[in-house]
Amino acid sequence: MLLEVKQLNAGHGFLQILWDVSIQIDVGEYVCIVGPNGAGKSTTLKTIAGLIKPISGQVLFKGEPIDGIGGHKVTRKGIAFISEEMNLFTNMSVQENLLMGAYILNDKDLIKRRMTYVYEFFPRLAERRSQLAGTMSGGERKMLAIGRGLMSNPALLLVDEPSFGLAPQLTATVFESLDKLVQEGLTILLVEQNVTKTLAVTRRGYVLENGRITLKGKSSELACDPHVRKVFLGV
């Protein structure tokens, strides 16, 4: 088991959002959390990433507890979080953003290899190497955010709403690149509002409603589930 979330309760300040959320992910899996707006999907990812301290419950990564140890330490354990708002360093160049992504790495050769890998993965970023991140288009910024996450050589990628604010074609490109990463052996936990698309590409899924997991199973089965179809797909 790569990631094990046990009975997680979390929220912002006094407002509790997650109620007893449990998630398990194995190495190499492509798992999604789907759910309506405000269900707590982003909160789940932020809590796993260490940006929110849980009220109770446990997050185990490779068997080690990582809840409440702080965002920067979670990154060091091998989890990369790509947030919805991306949190890029807008006044740094693409190259510098990627270098910051490798902040936790000390081996210069490894940093160079990761850089080459990311530039090969997103050739677009190589073209824009010296451009400031803040001046790029939405799709390019999303690529940079994923690229920066990949720089730290993570074992688990948490991706929050990769399609947010993107045109349909760009969304397709981003989904393709995530697919490719899974084929290369990376484990991904994806959070999306675009339910049809998400359930079509991932292998397993959780349905989060009002901060509770209401359904889980194979993505193909979830896509056929009458409740999911009624609530999310409107059929």
Place this chain on the structure above:
Amino acid sequence: MPERFLSWLKSAAGITILLTLFLAAYATIDRGPYILVNTAITGGMLALVAIGLALLLGVMNVASFVHGEYFMIGTLAAYYVFTPLNAYLTENPSPFLTNAAPLIAILSAAAVGAAAGALTEILVFAPMRRRSRENWVMNSFLLTVGLAVVLINAHLLIFGADFKGIVRYWPGRPFTIMDVFISRDRLFAFLISIIVILVFWLFMKMTRTGRAIRAVSQDETGSLMVGINLTGILIFTMALGCSLAAVAGASLLFLYPSYPTVGLEALYMAWFIVILVGLGNIIGALTGGFMVALLKVLTVEYIGSGWDFVVPTALIIIVLIFKPSGIFGSEVRGALEK
């Protein structure tokens, strides 16, 4: 490139810099090169204090009104290191130590300033940040004002109200440049400010920690996501900013003896600069340091020494009315990029 340069010339920053250069050239021809020399020395030191202030604003979001007290701590540390060294030297002359003693004093002032800054972050800002981040800018600002009062009175209580000054750092005849006599102390003060600014610049651009400081100033959540230890960076930034002010204080000890409120003038001038160029703008703080210095020197020269606070203040009021974000404000963002 020429078009970009032309449009920069037409921007507020370009116009101001051109105007400054013109004023400097005119005054130099009119009154003599000593105007330039005075501007360079005052400007370098003002820039050191203002860069520290801009760093705290850009990275920590702290509008520091206690920054002058680190200047004061710098003068104090340099005085208590240099005076015994100097007394020892009069009894046991040593040419090498005579030249090294001022540097030892200034370096120890830098260390003491850094320690004071780090302690301030650990004991004052970190506990407040843990409790609440609401109204952070206002609360931290009020905290710095209170801290300034405490530090000034601590100086009064422990070291007394009298002037603790030195006659000179480096003995010897003054240098002559462009028919102007420049005392060794003034020349070295200028060189120190230039070297410190250069090292600081390279540090922010080239090193991993420097990049991390800039990253924190641009996106705190993002910097946590890439694995930056925010607590450590905040302590380090505070230490760095305060250390710069302490170096300025120590280097100018021969001009301003140490007394409880010696830091206030440096603080006000640094705030003039920071407001003039835009909050949290480090490159701006550097150019602004020399601009305000020129303004001060020219005011003393042409109007009278009692007016050297009035003219910069009046200018800042005008700048704030027409360009509330500062003259560099619109084009630049981030701790170093601004």
